[in-house]
Amino acid sequence: MNSKIIAFICFCGVWSTSALAKLNVLTTITDLKSIVEEVGGKEVKVESFCRGSQDAHYLEAKPSYMIKTNRADLVIANGLGLEGAWLPKVLAGGRNTNVMQGMKGYFDVGTLVKVLEVPTGAISRADGDVHPEGNPHITLDPIRVGEIAMGIAKKLGELEPKHAAAFMQRATNLKARMEAKTKEWQKRIAATETKKVVTYHKFLSYFLDRFGIETAAVLEPFPGVPPTARHIMEVIKTSQKNGVELILVENYFDDSIAQRVARDLKSVRVSSVPVAVEGRKDIKTIDSLYENLVLTIEGDAKALRAKR
Amino acid sequence: MRPAFFSNLLTVFIFGFCTHSPLFADAPGGTGLSTFLSVDMVGELNAGKSSNGARDAFEIREVELSFFSPVDHLFEGMVNLAAHREDGQYVLELHEAFASTSKLIPYSKIKVGQYFLGIGRLNRFHRHDWPFISAPQFFVNFFDDEGLSDTGLEYSFLAPLPIFMELTAGVTNGWVYGHTHSEGAKPKAPMHYARLGSFFDLNDTLGMAAGLNYLNRRDDSGLDMQLIGIDFVAKNNAGSYSNMLVQLELWHSQLKPEVGAKTRALGGYLFPQMGFSKTVFFGCRLDYYSVLTLEDALGDEISNADYAIVPTLTYKSSEFASFKLAYNYKVYTQDSLNDRYERSFEIQANYLLGAHPAHEF
Numbered sequence: 001m002n003s004k005i006i007a008f009i010c011f012c013g014v015w016s017t018s019a020l021a022k023l024n025v026l027t028t029i030t031d032l033k034s035i036v037e038e039v040g041g042k043e044v045k046v047e048s049f050c051r052g053s054q055d056a057h058y059l060e061a062k063p064s065y066m067i068k069t070n071r072a073d074l075v076i077a078n079g080l081g082l083e084g085a086w087l088p089k090v091l092a093g094g095r096n097t098n099v100m101q102g103m104k105g106y107f108d109v110g111t112l113v114k115v116l117e118v119p120t121g122a123i124s125r126a127d128g129d130v131h132p133e134g135n136p137h138i139t140l141d142p143i144r145v146g147e148i149a150m151g152i153a154k155k156l157g158e159l160e161p162k163h164a165a166a167f168m169q170r171a172t173n174l175k176a177r178m179e180a181k182t183k184e185w186q187k188r189i190a191a192t193e194t195k196k197v198v199t200y201h202k203f204l205s206y207f208l209d210r211f212g213i214e215t216a217a218v219l220e221p222f223p224g225v226p227p228t229a230r231h232i233m234e235v236i237k238t239s240q241k242n243g244v245e246l247i248l249v250e251n252y253f254d255d256s257i258a259q260r261v262a263r264d265l266k267s268v269r270v271s272s273v274p275v276a277v278e279g280r281k282d283i284k285t286i287d288s289l290y291e292n293l294v295l296t297i298e299g300d301a302k303a304l305r306a307k308r
Numbered sequence: 309m310r311p312a313f314f315s316n317l318l319t320v321f322i323f324g325f326c327t328h329s330p331l332f333a334d335a336p337g338g339t340g341l342s343t344f345l346s347v348d349m350v351g352e353l354n355a356g357k358s359s360n361g362a363r364d365a366f367e368i369r370e371v372e373l374s375f376f377s378p379v380d381h382l383f384e385g386m387v388n389l390a391a392h393r394e395d396g397q398y399v400l401e402l403h404e405a406f407a408s409t410s411k412l413i414p415y416s417k418i419k420v421g422q423y424f425l426g427i428g429r430l431n432r433f434h435r436h437d438w439p440f441i442s443a444p445q446f447f448v449n450f451f452d453d454e455g456l457s458d459t460g461l462e463y464s465f466l467a468p469l470p471i472f473m474e475l476t477a478g479v480t481n482g483w484v485y486g487h488t489h490s491e492g493a494k495p496k497a498p499m500h501y502a503r504l505g506s507f508f509d510l511n512d513t514l515g516m517a518a519g520l521n522y523l524n525r526r527d528d529s530g531l532d533m534q535l536i537g538i539d540f541v542a543k544n545n546a547g548s549y550s551n552m553l554v555q556l557e558l559w560h561s562q563l564k565p566e567v568g569a570k571t572r573a574l575g576g577y578l579f580p581q582m583g584f585s586k587t588v589f590f591g592c593r594l595d596y597y598s599v600l601t602l603e604d605a606l607g608d609e610i611s612n613a614d615y616a617i618v619p620t621l622t623y624k625s626s627e628f629a630s631f632k633l634a635y636n637y638k639v640y641t642q643d644s645l646n647d648r649y650e651r652s653f654e655i656q657a658n659y660l661l662g663a664h665p666a667h668e669f
Binding site: 053057058060061066067087089092093094095097100102125225226252 | 411414415468472506507509513515547549587626665668669
């Protein structure tokens with residue numbers, strides 16, 4: 001009996017030691033969590049503040065996030081102003097000097113990639129919730145995600161030098177896989193002949209840019225501002241003029257406005273799509289996020305062809 | 309010369325500085341300095357015969373000008389100036405000026421300077437961030453219109469536990485209490501206070517925070533004031549807005565003079581609010597206040613209670629502009645006296661210019 005107890009205690013000791021030995025990483029969004037899970041492997045324990053069903057713009061600085069931050073070895077932020085409304089408060093509240101902005105345990109991936117839609121000229125709040133640094137939804141592009149993975153591997157390697165090579169190898173694999181899959185996805189999307197779409201918010205700009213699809217109109221009149229009747233009429237006109245056949249509604253938003261637009265247009269389909277890993281139960285990896293978007297575009301194109 | 313002259317001169321200087329200094333023309337290169345202005349306009353209008361003598365006017369209640377920035381690699385600084393309407397003119401005064409750090413001692417946050425004391429719920433937020441227009445009656449009686457600010461030191465400790473547990477304690481001069489333009493007098497015991505706060509996630513979207521609070525001060529005359537209270541807030545985040553908010557505070561006050569009987573009072577409010585969209589919210593505040601030690605000439609207890617029902621409709625065009633409409637229905641009850649009623653409408657328009665710091669839960 002005593003030997004069983006001793007064995008159990010030893011098991012608990014070994015288990016807790018191995019759990020403690022893992023690098024404790026917090027990401028702000030689930031896309032980054034997915035990348036860290038792959039790059040970090042078993043050497044890393046990773047959690048995301050934001051769930052896939054939550055819009056990271058509007059998270060609140062919950063004290064429970066501060067507790068997590070207090071124990072983290074590394075906080076990985078998307079940056080580009082995406083988390084500006086809550087992350088500074090969470091970092092200060094967590095009272096963990098190691099992961100505060102500018103410290104070794106804080107990493108902003110927004111600095112790693114070329115940013116789209118950087119405003120030129122004077123901007124103000126009259127333009128809505130516009131990000132002066134550019135569109136922050138960089139993880140919606142598989143190629144940029146490859147670059148981000150490499151940056152994350154480097155950072156993880158700095159914190160855990162003994163696993164640096166493994167991190168870099170996994171990131172290289174991820175990057176190569178993304179490049180290969182992107183070529184496939186490009187072919188599949190080209191076959192659908194989808195050239196222009198309407199979206200609700202500019203979440204999908206990077207994805208659409210990568211696959212050569214133009215955003216003809218956005219349902220929000222300004223970033224972060226709900227659609228108005230006047231703007232909806234403008235979207236209908238623009239969509240007619242541009243021959244838009246697909247409205248992609250990021251699933252953080254209600255698709256009823258898009259359905260309203262579709263009623264006034266012939267042969268337009270509305271699809272509600274997850275735009276983050278875990279944004280729907282079956283979207284468990286960064287690959288499945290893109291695959292689902294490609295499948296949606298293919299499915300809509302097929303349905304439209306059948307209708308004609 | 310009158311103090312108002314100096315404060316107005318200061319206003320002109322600061323606003324002129326903000327609008328003309330190259331520091332504010334664009335990003336203040338490398339300093340991290342941010343600034344914001346909050347303009348709070350409020351109107352109170354009589355409603356019915358038994359009204360409370362509201363001014364029937366729509367006026368600027370206050371304009372706040374805030375600066376915040378990292379001071380160096382360890383400290384952050386904040387200065388908040390507010391121009392209030394007092395006796396028909398706007399007087400600029402210092403609301404807050406403090407340095408704080410969460411980088412100096414593990415698990416700790418330290419604040420030094422003049423600040424709103426870290427107790428309760430309303431007292432920890434500037435008035436323009438409250439979900440209703442004006443303070444509940446108990447709050448005005450216990451904390452003054454806008455809350456308690458004073459100069460001192462506040463320390464808060466985040467317990468190394470699996471759940472969020474934060475102990476905040478502070479000591480301030482206590483020469484004055486609430487909003488005043490006098491220097492006050494040296495208290496026999498400085499103001500000291502504490503709050504034990506916790507937070508629980510009920511699920512991914514619903515969270516609730518609660519706090520136990522204590523405040524004590526013995527003024528120059530030996531009057532010992534003690535406040536004990538609880539605060540509670542629960543919010544459900546529906547994506548881009550809170551579709552449910554419940555906010556509650558309940559406080560007990562005790563005033564004990566060196567000679568004579570002590571006075572005890574109990575007060576609080578409950579404010580449930582529903583969010584219908586990112587822009588439209590409706591809540592109804594229920595207020596309660598009672599002096600527990602009110603007695604008649606024979607020493608018999610006089611039962612008394614003040615109640616209020618304050619339905620409030622809020623429209624937010626964005627997080628930087630809000631408009632509120634509230635109806636105040638107050639009832640004052642006391643044994644052997646007729647109930648007294650007050651009815652008024654309140655309207656508020658509030659907007660922010662510049663970069664507001666991130667909000668707490």
